[in-house]
Amino acid sequence: MENILDIIESIANEKGLNPDRVQEAIKTSFIQTAKRIINPTFAFEADIDDRTKQVRLRQIITVVADDAPELEGEEAGAYMGITAALEIDDEAEIGDQLQMEHDIESYGRSAFATLHREIEFHIQRLVENELYDKYKSKINQIVSGRVTRVDSDQNTTIEIDEIRAVLPMKSRIKGEKFKVGDVVSAIVRRVHVDKSNGISMELSRTAPKFLEELLALEVPEIKDGIVVIEKCARIPGERAKIALYTNRPQIDPIGATVGVRGVRINAVSEELCGENIDCVEYSSSPELFISRAMSPAIISAVVVTENEGEEKKAVVTLPSDQKSKAIGKSGINIRLASMLTGYTIELNEVGGSAQMGEKAQEEKKEGLSSLEALFGN
Structure with a gap:
């Protein structure tokens, strides 16, 4: 078992996984394997010796009275009479929990194969959870990737790092057309986890937040919070209005956003297929x-x-x-x-x-x- 743990640890390091989470995944794998090959109703615990990298698997057995009904039936192995318990621990009392060690290898090749599948499954779930957390934090942020597929409904599949993202036709600016190989920027609307396809993202180029994030990229005053976008409204590809304000009297929020000769606002408009952007100063009145x-x-x-x-x-x-x-x-x-x-x-x-x-x-x-x-x- 030592060699397998070394391999799993190596894989976890390659994928940048948290060592503590890897250990929890391994322990869960041993517990699930024990339930499959011994008894699904029994309670098990597992821990890992960091020095030897060996796994100790223990069954939790509850001490009951010698004539307790729990000692009969399929679940009898989860309980032990007080007389038998005193032979193991002379201080045992009814209600105590004793531990019995199990060695997975002693259950044969099928048990080993089951353990291997369980470890693979839980490590993969761990990888997916790490990716999910990573990309969930990117919701309402701009990402970029290369188009890998455009289906018959004009839904665009974009490869972004390790996962697949989809830009639906409804979230694409009117008149836009993409082909395989194009680099596309969009905002992350939501992140999905699917048992069959793993993690995927839904992107949008029509959401008002996409305009706001593009402005933050082009206008340092917005990125630094000096100028604040209070509200934004869009009819994608045609026209938009954004309400801006600042708490610094020396700053003109409209002028800062538009830029010299409109260079900043024009750069954003170009990314949005020529969308006309009106900047207005927000008022609480x-x-x-x-x-x-x-x-x-x-x-x-x-x-x-x-x-x-x-x-x-x-x-x-x-x-x-x-x-x-x-x-x-x-x-x-x-x-x-x-x-x-x-x-x-x-x-x-x-x-x-x-x-x-x-x-x-x-x-x-x-x-x-x-x-x-x-x-x-």
Whole structure:
């Protein structure tokens, strides 16, 4: 058994497994083997001598009264009468647990083969658990790999290190096509464990988090937490809106994200097949935030209603010539603004233009100033 343990330890080291977990897997293998070849109802314990690397397998036997019913039937071997127990241990009492050692090798070649299969099984489970923990920690992070297969449904299989990842068609940006050999980046949405196929990952290029992580890669201020992405909304491949803020007055969150001549935001847009990305400054004031989210439209007023248990609504008043900008092509601007803010937005169109509205506001202020000068504050 010593040689087998050395081989298993060597394999565990090659795979970078935790030695303590390897020992637990080996002990479990011995216990399961004993249950298979001796009796599945018996209780066993196993430990490993770190110096000799030998395994000690012991059966736990409960001491009972000589006339106890447990001493009859198939499970009788799990119990021992008090008289027999006193011959082994003169201090034994009813309810004590004695230990009987077993040697797996003494049960023949079939027992050895069973042990070998059990060790292989538990080491493999250990490897898979290590991989699962490793990649589960990568959920909502970007990974890259090479395309190995594209099936008839356009689901893309990507090889990432030791495991297989799948980018479903529904999670692919509209118009994208991949072929074998392409290098693809995507975000990890979930990690699966399947008894037949092992561990696999599901990827996405359409999730808002993918845009957020791409921005973190391109914008150091976001990666360092100086600029924070509060919310993000996407219609993949077409347009996106992101709400940004910073607690540092000297930093312009929009300018930092866009970069000089748009170099940072354009790099992200290129990765997303030309997706147009609008950056707006987040505000804790719903009215101000909604007004900014409706950009490029110029808004006159916003009134929000937030009744408990009801849908949050916002009525946006704007000049007639701003309505088309507010709605956007095929309604994309107002949809994204609603997704970003969490409000159902209704437009209230008023006559005149944005320029006329601004002029009216200035005239109103001038009139108020004249009255204040005439009558005092």
